[in-house]
Amino acid sequence: xxxxxxxxxxxxxxxxxxxxxxxxxxxxxxxxxxxxxxxxxxxxxxxxxxxxxxxxxxxxxxxxxxxxxxxxxxxxxxxx
Numbered sequence: 396x397x398x399x400x401x402x403x404x405x406x407x408x409x410x411x412x413x414x415x416x417x418x419x420x421x422x423x424x425x426x427x428x429x430x431x432x433x434x435x436x437x438x439x440x441x442x443x444x445x446x447x448x449x450x451x452x453x454x455x456x457x458x459x460x461x462x463x464x465x466x467x468x469x470x471x472x473x474x475x
Contacts, residue, residue, distance in 0.1 A: 444473045 447470045454462040 440473070444470075447473065
């Protein structure tokens with residue numbers, strides 16, 4: 396039977412000069428980093444696609460063919 400590994404921390408208040416800054420760093424597991432990156436990528440993808448759709452609809456409403464063609468080419472990257 397394996398024992399669980401336990402980490403204990405003791406907080407001690409040190410008196411340093413104000414010019415010294417102590418930064419604490421905690422490593423984030425790879426799975427959390429990957430998951431958060433994928434979620435952010437998905438959010439940005441949907442936002443960029445929605446902005447392009449809005450601009451395309453605006454170009455259609457204004458009957459601006461040049462903008463419609465340019466935006467449609469950009470939008471084609473978002474269609475799988």
